[in-house]
Amino acid sequence: MKTQQSITTLPASPADDRRKRMIQYTVAMTIRLVCVILLFFVQGWWLLVVGIGAVVLPYIAVILANNVHGGTPGDVERPGVIVPVRDPRTGSPYGPDHDA
Incomplete structure (x- = not known):
């Protein structure tokens, strides 16, 4: 089964993480139950x-269950960030035709 490509750096949703x-x-607890029966x-x-x-195994299961992030957290990047461009001649952020 193919995994869906992520188009953002946002982490997984809380419902997916909890699941x-x-x-x-x-x-882990099923393996523990098998160990107890054995x-x-x-x-x-x-x-x-x-x-x-x-x-x-109960200790390991609780550690796994409390691992909220579940992996490496990604940096959230805002798409379409506007970067101001300055006119190299005047240093003005508005351009040569604009009076600041």
Whole structure:
């Protein structure tokens, strides 16, 4: 699926940002749930791996969910900024025919 080209440097809308963070949180907590269930079925050093996953993943999920910007923030640029041009002979911003 092709991503839509952005024509502005504005960040993602709050609804899109919130949806992305909710999906990340849900995925992390689903993996945690799998880790908790696996605690009853695995043995040996896998028990330690699954136990660490069950304990650490809630912290990681909350950090991901609270990451409001979600990436590098872009500078907002105003399109069509008017740049004053000065007459090189007089230094006037109005041109040679205008009396300042």
